[in-house]
Amino acid sequence: MLFAVKMDVEIPQDLDAAVREDLLSREKNYCQDLQKAGRWVHIWRCAGQYANLSVFDVADNDELHTLLWNLPLFPYMKVSVTPLATHPSALDAAAAAS
């Protein structure tokens, strides 16, 4: 199942710099591990925002919830989830088949 997920990041300005760097490092590793596993299939920066628009390919809502809940930055994010369905005009074979 495909989900579009928008993550708006709001890290407090007064968060300790070392804690911030550790969070960002763990977030990057977590994200890249999920990309390698084929779960996190797109991540795009939303231009002009400290936010990303991502696409996840997961078994179900529960798997998505677990992946999002375990994001190191989760406590500092607003997350919105949109389930995706096939668009009838899509040329992309992978999109049409899913």
Ligand SMILES: O=C(O)CC1=CCC(=O)O1
């Ligand atoms: O910078 C962001 O958009 C937050 C984020 C999610 C995964 C990652 O590596 O950074």
